[in-house]
Amino acid sequence: MNFIKIARIAAVAGFFTISLNISTSIVASSEEHASIIVKEAWARARTGKAKVGGAYMIVHNRGREDDRLISVRSNIAERTEIHTTNMTDGVMKMLRLKEGVDVKAGGTIMLEPGSYHVMLLGLKEPVIEGKKFPVTLVFKKAGEIEVMVFVKKAGAMGTMDHSKMKHKKMN
Amino acid sequence: MNKIFAYAIALLVLVGLTATVLIVTGVIPSANKSSRSGIISGAPQIGGEFSLVNNKGKSVTEKDFQGKMMLVFFGYTFCPDVCPTEMQTFSQVMTELGVDAEEVIPVFITVDPARDTVEVMDEFVAAFHPSIVGLTGSEEQIIHVKKQYRAYGQKVEGEDKEYYLVDHTSFTYLMGKDGQLATVFSYGTTTDEMIKKIRELL
Numbered sequence A: 001m002n003f004i005k006i007a008r009i010a011a012v013a014g015f016f017t018i019s020l021n022i023s024t025s026i027v028a029s030s031e032e033h034a035s036i037i038v039k040e041a042w043a044r045a046r047t048g049k050a051k052v053g054g055a056y057m058i059v060h061n062r063g064r065e066d067d068r069l070i071s072v073r074s075n076i077a078e079r080t081e082i083h084t085t086n087m088t089d090g091v092m093k094m095l096r097l098k099e100g101v102d103v104k105a106g107g108t109i110m111l112e113p114g115s116y117h118v119m120l121l122g123l124k125e126p127v128i129e130g131k132k133f134p135v136t137l138v139f140k141k142a143g144e145i146e147v148m149v150f151v152k153k154a155g156a157m158g159t160m161d162h163s164k165m166k167h168k169k170m171n
Numbered sequence B: 001m002n003k004i005f006a007y008a009i010a011l012l013v014l015v016g017l018t019a020t021v022l023i024v025t026g027v028i029p030s031a032n033k034s035s036r037s038g039i040i041s042g043a044p045q046i047g048g049e050f051s052l053v054n055n056k057g058k059s060v061t062e063k064d065f066q067g068k069m070m071l072v073f074f075g076y077t078f079c080p081d082v083c084p085t086e087m088q089t090f091s092q093v094m095t096e097l098g099v100d101a102e103e104v105i106p107v108f109i110t111v112d113p114a115r116d117t118v119e120v121m122d123e124f125v126a127a128f129h130p131s132i133v134g135l136t137g138s139e140e141q142i143i144h145v146k147k148q149y150r151a152y153g154q155k156v157e158g159e160d161k162e163y164y165l166v167d168h169t170s171f172t173y174l175m176g177k178d179g180q181l182a183t184v185f186s187y188g189t190t191t192d193e194m195i196k197k198i199r200e201l202l
């Protein structure tokens, strides 16, 4: 029992050390992201007076190690943060996740309405349906990944309404 | 060792569940003000008179909605996540109701009147459905209508002065034509369920 545990920890530690070396080279070699795939990035159109917005996407870790989305960046807003929405006792709360979000090896994180989202605070330009804008995701191991966010209707619930969903920027 | 741990967890879960049941049934008052659990237990006296300003800048009261059903949601336009979702639901309900939509007025009441001016509200509701009425008002008017509906809306105090977040009730109230509460929909109620309930009251 204990032996297996120790072996497992050793294995994880080993992977981690190896990955540190690999991930630096991944970042260096620009956009070939070995482990993390981000797809179907979209946002809801916001009116001209809206100062905040949200973006959604699917983050998949096809690597063998756990990773973590530690921060997000964009030029469209003054501040870009990782948020989640929690419901307690019938009350909706939006929370900033300062520590980011874990993306387990083989796991998928859905950024979707009512849950995790990229929060855009202080929009510098209106988010208009049909347009697109880039957002950079920063992962602890996989480094930086830039994705194109496609703007849908103000009340869109996902990318499922056909079209555009294949136009994701992967590499 | 493991067994003791398991028992400890089981005990914790049990204590938690008991507390939850007691809070929901009202034996123990919830720490977060009684207004929230009051809605769940279906207390009467939700709704009633209010005085607010609609998204065209006109002063309105509950009398302006008399004879119609009202779908009421409390939120704020700076909310990019939950509020647009609910407005989308309203929009779909209104579209799918067809001619029956004439009997219903969907209403979005802000819990953030400081930022949600008439113009901001107008733009926001118009992005979803022309029938949605956005209501704002003075700080006092909003406090009053929240009290009337036992709704919750509290600014999150933090370092962020401009882009502060607001916690708010996630329910949608369906008010009957008599102005009385017909039912409360929890967040995530499908459009089909809402339409079904509305048609029962036609």
Ligand SMILES: [Cu+2]
Pocket (backbone or CB within 6 Å): A054, A083, A084, A094, A095, A117, A119, B081
């Ligand atoms: Cu947010």
